[in-house]
Amino acid sequence: MSSFQNPDHDELAGTEQPFVAHLIELRDRIIRAAYGLIAATVLLAIWPGPSRLIDIIAAPIRAHMPADAKLIAVGVFSPFFIPLKVLLMAAVLLALPWLIYQAWAFIAPGLYSHEKRFALPLITFGSLLAYGGIAFVQLFVLDRMFGFIQAFTPASVAATPDIASYVEAILGLYIAFGMAFQVPIVVVLAVRVGLVTVEQLVSFRGYFIVVAFIIAAVITPPDAISQLALAVPMCLLYEAGIWVAKIFLKKRTDDEGASPPGQSS
Template sequence: MSDSKENTDELAGTEQPFVQHLMELRDRLLYGIAGLGICMALLAFWPGPSGLIDLIAVPIRAHMPPDAKLIAVGVFSPFFVPLKVLAMAALLLSLPWWMYQVWAFVAPGLYSHEKKFAVPLIILGSLLAYVGIGFVQFFVLDKMFGFIQGFTPASVAATPDIASYVEAILSLYLAFGLAFQVPIVVVLLVRLNMVSIQQLKDFRGYFIVVAFIIAAVVTPPDVISQLALAIPMILLYQLGIWGAHWFVKSTAKPEDDAVEEGSSTSK
């Protein structure tokens, strides 16, 4: 009798109609949009669109003449560019809230042992995204613009357009934010039994080549930003292998632990 209870699927009878899944997805999207709107309102109040523009312009202005400013070539750039920056900053600020909505949507379909590792991965993924974007803002941009401005002839005034500048750095934020998710992807691939840790170790040499190819494609054509993306990806890949080994062991199914203990005892 006890064996039948232990073998009962804890998700049995929890299936929901497809329409109900769509309604749940709609609600989660609305909750996420509401959180995004609140973050936009807060950032619009302080530091404001102008304050955000001043913040992201610090790296390039450090390599421009003291009185030089970024220019707005487009007619509507002074309005749309700060709005774009405000929306992106609000999205980053509300990232944990969006991650929670994803978690709340998929949690009913997860087993208890799967829920145990989902929350740490969500938190770690958000933190890694922030670390990647902070790495761009406080290190990569300064070195990259210093390298690029070094090639500017003395007879040329380097006054970049604010729209092209914002587009360039937002693409870098996105690239580094996603690239810093490498440990999360590695852990998930192993935890879902799509690859083994040994296969990841064997692929390590190929990943180094892949990391440099990705860095060459998604970053500007300068050595600084390419190395700044490729090297952390390689280090994070190794960190993901270590994390996968620990994570899979600590979140194994109870029956998997029993089987592992039984096999070790028989040996």
């Protein structure tokens, strides 16, 4: 029987390390994470470059502005700090799997073998879901949102947004959607560690829909397009999380049934 099924056997017994060793390991992981972030920053600074990154993230709002209109920089230092901020933001996104891996590698020695096998797929899918949420904002949400807003702009008003406020607004949306798209990971983890059952999640479905729309109303701009664009995917991802949790539970049950009594797996 596996260690997961036998509470009397602790495969981590005798592997404890001194506190200083943990600090050294933490330092090494932080340094490696910093190296990865620096490498991503240098790479993006070379290509496509800060100016091109600004053009990319500004494309959704520029599509709804006059052809000769541009975003403005109100602050004295905005032309320098805003491209730098966007560069660092893009570098964090590019290095995200590496950063998450370093965090996982630090805690991995304290995990059981079955937990390690479970953690790596979650890290991979969590990163992909975060990228998916950000891409959804960039390619779908922003275009619809600014089209909706510009439709209410009077003809006598020239809409020339400030680049600093624009970057701050879309950064908030990136974070909100990147975190919201982690719903399946949270659902699977909650079932995996025994906090809830699949049946409880199914019965909570109606309440989650209400919670999703409340969250969307709080963290998105006050327009129906962006609120629906966040709430609806959250509800769909909640259903996906329940489906994946059922698969994990079925696989675990099959594995337990396939292990002969008294034999280690």
